[in-house]
Amino acid sequence: MTPGGYFGRALLVEVEGQVAHGSAIDLDQRVLRSYLGGVGLGTWLLHRLAPAGVDPLAPAAPLAFVFSPLVGTPLTTSAKFAVVAKSPLTGLLTDALASSRFAIAGKLTGHDAIVLRGRADVLSVVLVDGAAARLEPAPDLAGLPAAEAEARLRARFGRGWNTAAIGPAGERGVRYATLSHDGRHAGRGGLGAVLGAKNVKAVLVRAATRVAVADQTSVLAAARDLRDRSFGPATAKYRELGTLANLLAFNAVSTLPTRNFTAATFEGAPKLAAEELHELRGVARNSCASCSIGCEHIYSRKGGGRQRMEYENVFALGPLCGVSDPDDVFAASARCDELGIDTISAGGTIAWAMECVERGLLDAPWLRFGDGPALLRALDLIGTVEPGLGELLAQGSRRAAEVVGRGSIDFAPQVKGLELPGYEPRTLQSMALGLAVNARGADHNRSGAYEADLSGELDRLAGGAAHVAAAIGTEDRAAVMDSMILCKFLRGVFTEPFDEWAALLAAVTGWDVTGEELRDTARRIVRAKRAFNVREGATAADDRLPARLLDTPLALGSGRTATLTADRLQAMIAGYYAGRGLDEAGRVRPEDLPDLVLDG
Structure with missing residues (x-):
């Protein structure tokens, strides 16, 4: 029986020449419960569908639009989706989250994810309506900003469709091109270039069904409470x-x-x-x-x-x-x-x-x-x-x-x-570690360790064991929020986050999920990301910061300086590996690979 909030399937859309073919990928409860949705489920799909060593801009490289069990519920900030692919900028796993009605309509096509592969002969758009997928040529959209392309597509196909589109940079292969919808962007890592390499200007989705939740009364009560908070x-x-x-x-x-x-x-x-x-x-x-x-x-x-x-x-x-x-x-x-x-x-x-x-x-x-x-x-x-x-x-x-x-x-x-995002690692040394080890690269959304640095509870200028624990904790919380999916701006309203998230998930799905299970889920998702990157050639040498930021004092005024030494960063990285249960080279240990559920 499919749990509430899910359809138990993804749609794989193969774009070939002038046509698109859709086929279903079954997602059993073990996979859904192990990865939830969003970034987590997208990571699992990339493991299964991306050939090892594939060029991110090759036709065989998958681009996944991934939804979550909360999409379509009245829970505030839940209208979000993840886009997951191998990055043309980093050569590693990348994901980006965005909010819009595209998330709701995409989920209500009847799928927990929509994955594109292949390449069109001419610039085209992909339309997904229920189980059907089709390709429509759209050479007139070439060179248009995403917002203008969206407007033309609404006029062409009707307002019942929701659109995610790329701008001219995506068409031209800029390695950090974005994918946009309703003026919001799935921005980091070059996802727009991945779609552009498929000669696809936009993906359009239209709701075709509904999705049930396990306990409607509890979901409505939780939605009222979360809105108030x-x-x-x-x-x-x-x-x-x-x-x-x-x-x-x-x-x-x-x-x-x-x-x-x-x-x-x-x-x-x-x-x-x-x-x-x-x-x-x-x-x-x-x-x-x-x-x-x-x-x-x-x-x-x-x-x-x-x-x-x-x-x-x-x-x-x-x-x-x-x-x-x-x-x-x-x-x-x-x-x-x-x-x-x-x-x-x-x-x-x-x-x-x-x-x-x-x-x-x-x-x-x-x-x-x-x-x-x-x-x-x-x-x-x-x-x-x-x-x-x-x-x-x-x-x-x-x-x-x-x-x-x-x-x-x-x-x-x-x-x-x-x-790097807008955080100086030498004066935020928990964040320095988070930036160095994160699977996506220099990232503040998948590793918000700056929160610990700015809390006043740590010496932000002298990283150590407490900073390692803070970096792991914020990364775990992000992994769950990005997979359920909830907006990070809500993080401060939860007193016991994992327990409260488990209660939300239980009401939607009917699972007897606990906070401790979600902690395990977070660790699994983080490990699965690292496992993918190792498969694609990443090593411990990639977990580092630019040379400029190491051993170079930063003037703070009044004669004070801040320094992040290479030795201190390396010690924190070693502590992170140990805390994550990784080997000394930052890899998932063989005995832990079965927990990643990559075989089913």
């Missing part, structure tokens, strides 16, 4: 100012990466701060589908128009590149949306290039820190993959540094090829 103090920051509220706070504690991680405070931060922009530019607040928090803050742009701004895109296109003019940062963020590229990887790669120019390693004298128009020009070169500099930067900072050489890899702001 979502209005409390744990989410107040996101409602009032959004994630951009972090900018001044991080600047004050020397953890705002500036000018390609050469500093951790930015003199122009007040001009970009949420407090300033809210007063001068704030025009609206918005919510994702099925969300009661409303963290999205909309600002007016110079010359007209509106722009959604968050901490990560302001950090990456502002302080990291030395740009303090909010009009330039707003314009750069809008350009990334139009092109369909990840703001963090774009900003990190351009900041690296700006430093290369300063050092005489790149011949582009116009590309300088602090120059807003130069930032926009570089984004255009990337989005069009212009021969020369655009083509180089479209590869991401690691690959670009490998081309340029001359020690430039030492200051390329990346881990495993994924550019």
Whole structure:
């Protein structure tokens, strides 16, 4: 019997030439209970469907849209889905979460996941309606921003369809191209390039059925309770100012990466701060589908128009590149949306290039820190993959540094090829470990260890055993939230997270699941990610930070410095391996492989 919240099957869509064929993959309860959905189930599907060593941009490389048992319930923030693939930027597993009605409609096609493989002869769109999948040519969408493509597809097929689309960067193979829907983005790791390599501009889904829950009364009661808690103090920051509220706070504690991680405070931060922009530019607040928090803050742009701004895109296109003019940062963020590229990887790669120019390693004298128009020009070169500099930067900072050489890899702001988010590792040493060991690469959403650093309970400037435990704990909590799926902004409303999540899952599915079982599930998902990466060639040498961030003191002002030594980081990595039950090379031990349930 299929548990509540699930259909017990995934749809594999094979795109071949001018047609698409759909076939069902059975997902038994053992698999569903072991991986839940979202990122967890997507990891399991990649193990099963991605040939070992496959090129991420090859037709045989799968791209999975994965739903969760909570999608379609009234539980706040549950209208989310995961996109999972092998990353063209890192060559390893990548996943991204996004919120929109696409999640609800995709689940109600009657599947727990939709997986694409193959390649179309001409630029096309894939439509999934119940058990059927079909391919429709759409060459007229070539070169359009995702939002414009979505509008045309709604006019063509009707408003009953929900769309996930790529921009021109995805079509052109930019390795950090995004996949977008309703103005939101599955951004990191180049998922848009994976879809573009299949010559598919968009995937459209339409609800065709319903999904039952095991205990409707309990689900409704839980939804009311969770909604009430979502209005409390744990989410107040996101409602009032959004994630951009972090900018001044991080600047004050020397953890705002500036000018390609050469500093951790930015003199122009007040001009970009949420407090300033809210007063001068704030025009609206918005919510994702099925969300009661409303963290999205909309600002007016110079010359007209509106722009959604968050901490990560302001950090990456502002302080990291030395740009303090909010009009330039707003314009750069809008350009990334139009092109369909990840703001963090774009900003990190351009900041690296700006430093290369300063050092005489790149011949582009116009590309300088602090120059807003130069930032926009570089984004255009990337989005069009212009021969020369655009083509180089479209590869991401690691690959670009490998081309340029001359020690430039030492200051390329990346881990495993994924550019670092807006957290200075030398002043957040739990986070430093989380960034180094995470399966996706330098990532703040799958390893939110900065929470422990900023809690005041740890010495954030001196990593040790307590920091290891904090990194493992936050990674475990993220693994469950990203698989059930619930928004991370809700994390603070749970007093006993695993027990409370188990209660939600039990009401939906009918399982007698416990908090301890979910802890085991979290560990399984994290191990399965590592196992996939090891299969694809990852080694312990990949669990590291850029040379710039190790053994180089960071000035904090008043004569103080912060240093993360290579030896300290290595000791924490060894502690992480031991805490995860991995071997000394960071691999899943053979006796633990059966627990990953990869055989059924």
